[in-house]
Amino acid sequence: MSLQFLLDGLIAGSMIGLGAIGVTLTYSILRFSNFAHGDFMAWGAYAALAVVGVLGGSAPMKPLSFGWPLLVAMIVAMGLTALLALALDWALFARLRARGQSIIVVMASFGASMALRSLLEFMFTSRPTYFSRAIQMATPVGLGIKITADQVALLVVTLALVTGMHLMMSCSQRGREMRAYAQNPALAQVVGIDVAKVVRATWVIGAALACASGVMVGVLVQIRPLMGLSLLLPIFAAAILGGIGSVPGAVLGGLIIGLSEAAAVQFVGAEWRSAVAFVILMGVLLVRPMGLFGVAER
Amino acid sequence: MIIDLLGYGAFFMSTALIFALITLGLNLQWGLTGLFNVGVAGFVAIGAYASAILTTPDTVDRIGGFGWPIALGWIGAALIAAAAAAFTGYATLRLKADYLAITTFGVAVVVQLVALNAQGLTGGPFGVAFIPRPFAGVQDQPVLFNFANLAVVAGVTLAVYLALERLSRSPWGRVLRALREDERAAIALGKSAQSYRIQAFAVGGGVMGLAGAVQAHFIGFIAPDNYLPTLTFQVWAMLMVGGSGSNRGAVLGAIVVWAIWVGSGTLTAAVVPGDFQARAASLQIVAIGVMLCLILLWRPQGFFGPRRKSS
Numbered sequence: 236m237s238l239q240f241l242l243d244g245l246i247a248g249s250m251i252g253l254g255a256i257g258v259t260l261t262y263s264i265l266r267f268s269n270f271a272h273g274d275f276m277a278w279g280a281y282a283a284l285a286v287v288g289v290l291g292g293s294a295p296m297k298p299l300s301f302g303w304p305l306l307v308a309m310i311v312a313m314g315l316t317a318l319l320a321l322a323l324d325w326a327l328f329a330r331l332r333a334r335g336q337s338i339i340v341v342m343a344s345f346g347a348s349m350a351l352r353s354l355l356e357f358m359f360t361s362r363p364t365y366f367s368r369a370i371q372m373a374t375p376v377g378l379g380i381k382i383t384a385d386q387v388a389l390l391v392v393t394l395a396l397v398t399g400m401h402l403m404m405s406c407s408q409r410g411r412e413m414r415a416y417a418q419n420p421a422l423a424q425v426v427g428i429d430v431a432k433v434v435r436a437t438w439v440i441g442a443a444l445a446c447a448s449g450v451m452v453g454v455l456v457q458i459r460p461l462m463g464l465s466l467l468l469p470i471f472a473a474a475i476l477g478g479i480g481s482v483p484g485a486v487l488g489g490l491i492i493g494l495s496e497a498a499a500v501q502f503v504g505a506e507w508r509s510a511v512a513f514v515i516l517m518g519v520l521l522v523r524p525m526g527l528f529g530v531a532e533r
Numbered sequence: 534m535i536i537d538l539l540g541y542g543a544f545f546m547s548t549a550l551i552f553a554l555i556t557l558g559l560n561l562q563w564g565l566t567g568l569f570n571v572g573v574a575g576f577v578a579i580g581a582y583a584s585a586i587l588t589t590p591d592t593v594d595r596i597g598g599f600g601w602p603i604a605l606g607w608i609g610a611a612l613i614a615a616a617a618a619a620f621t622g623y624a625t626l627r628l629k630a631d632y633l634a635i636t637t638f639g640v641a642v643v644v645q646l647v648a649l650n651a652q653g654l655t656g657g658p659f660g661v662a663f664i665p666r667p668f669a670g671v672q673d674q675p676v677l678f679n680f681a682n683l684a685v686v687a688g689v690t691l692a693v694y695l696a697l698e699r700l701s702r703s704p705w706g707r708v709l710r711a712l713r714e715d716e717r718a719a720i721a722l723g724k725s726a727q728s729y730r731i732q733a734f735a736v737g738g739g740v741m742g743l744a745g746a747v748q749a750h751f752i753g754f755i756a757p758d759n760y761l762p763t764l765t766f767q768v769w770a771m772l773m774v775g776g777s778g779s780n781r782g783a784v785l786g787a788i789v790v791w792a793i794w795v796g797s798g799t800l801t802a803a804v805v806p807g808d809f810q811a812r813a814a815s816l817q818i819v820a821i822g823v824m825l826c827l828i829l830l831w832r833p834q835g836f837f838g839p840r841r842k843s844s
Binding site for chain 2: 346
């Protein structure tokens with residue numbers, strides 16, 4: 236038996252985890268589950284593709300399959316995706332949030348998700364595209380596991396993003412404000428926390444991480460308009476498994492979902508992969524709805 | 534020419550009324566009870582496959598083909614879809630509303646997956662064919678056949694409409710409305726919020742399953758592609774246009790949105806050159822998505838619902 240599935244699961248899981256951070260923050264701070272979050276990933280990936288096109292090709296940095304333009308493009312695309320999220324919040328979510336019915340906001344995000352996804356299909360057609368079509372050689376690292384240079388690079392980037400995110404949430408002033416607002420919005424306003432800034436930071440962080448995750452999926456697999464939709468269920472499952480509102484929980488939940496999916500592919504069959512997230516989700520909801528690191532809903 | 538037009542009119546109305554049936558189910562869940570279901574397509578698919586398996590003649594490479602009469606298949610479809618909805622509700626309705634939304638989304642994903650992959654149950658990507666159609670005996674006379682089918686679909690829709698109207702005016706319906714408007718007050722009066730919500734979600738899911746079954750027998754063939762998220766989305770647009778909370782609005786909204794959908798589809802097919810038709814179809818969905826958001830922003834009560842509630 237090959238242990239390769241452990242590595243595949245780890246990589247898929249870290250992308251799910253990056254997406255789940257955004258979902259868990261939106262849920263705990265803005266109080267709604269954002270069905271358009273998966274589409275931020277797809278938009279981010281296409282934005283990066285467009286920026287790469289503008290920057291022009293350059294020789295890949297061996298042994299990676301991509302060169303510096305992709306790194307620049309990813310950072311630019313993270314900004315663009317954040318702008319998209321802020322625009323959507325300004326035009327739609329903020330107005331509905333002000334009316335106070337959170338489930339209406341969920342419904343709006345569902346409508347927005349459908350529109351965003353189909354807009355991508357309109358602009359780029361539903362045919363998958365790639366950052367690079369080069370085939371990479373995988374290097375054996377023992378125990379029957381092989382790894383490509385791209386995979387190593389993406390794991391490093393993920394680790395850096397998650398660490399940075401964790402430091403920001405636990406040490407910076409804005410991070411403390413976000414956590415305070417999530418725990419008790421009324422009290423947070425009383426002590427003078429600027430809600431508008433907290434809301435903006437939430438969208439920027441969530442969208443930027445979604446974009447990073449979308450670009451990585453694009454590098455390792457492919458880019459297509461439906462990529463966000465197919466990751467949405469694993470992302471929600473990861474956020475709930477980790478405990479809504481907990482950033483480390485979202486990452487750990489993502490890794491667990493990714494590893495379970497990879498195990499399912501290995502032992503059950505690749506066609507059932509997408510069912511794994513649902514089974515885990517149902518299990519968590521029935522047994523421990525607050526998740527691993529969550530606190531009971533007040 | 535006139536004959537063709539009549540036949541097409543009957544076909545259009547039958548399809549629209551099947552959508553109306555699904556929308557009525559969603560109206561019970563959302564309009565009356567405030568339960569957000571993003572997996573409508575999943576429950577419709579459960580009903581369609583259940584009835585198809587129960588009524589088709591015996592098949593070698595697939596479970597079932599029990600050859601039941603159509604009416605029994607429809608009842609079975611409604612019961613099985615209701616059971617699936619009841620279980621979904623049981624798992625999530627004691628938690629926050631968003632969990633129900635996420636779980637129903639998952640139900641739709643998994644139903645789609647089972648439809649595609651469990652070949653021994655659902656026929657896989659090729660679906661189930663030879664589903665018995667009502668009035669198959671007069672299939673060679675298209676107009677008579679189409680109108681006979683329209684009569685059946687209209688009859689089922691009317692029956693469900695009247696039943697739901699009656700239910701929503703009954704004490705049971707009043708409890709649901711009370712729970713939606715002021716949960717604490719209703720609980721204080723001794724009503725179990727969770728149990729009533731599960732019941733409403735199950736009945737709504739049953740209506741969706743029935744609609745799926747009616748559609749399966751109307752077309753005579755089902756495949757996984759009929760039950761993509763777009764279906765859920767269309768039904769939501771229908772309910773929001775019609776005005777959630779009103780059964781009359783649900784039916785009218787379904788007919789209007791379906792007319793717009795078919796009309797704009799025919800128009801793009803005629804005007805847009807071949808290579809761009811797939812793109813034009815995505816633009817159609819974008820338009821409906823934007824419309825849904827605009828209705829939420831500017832006219833949350835819809836267009837055909839009750840005028841602003843005074844009580």
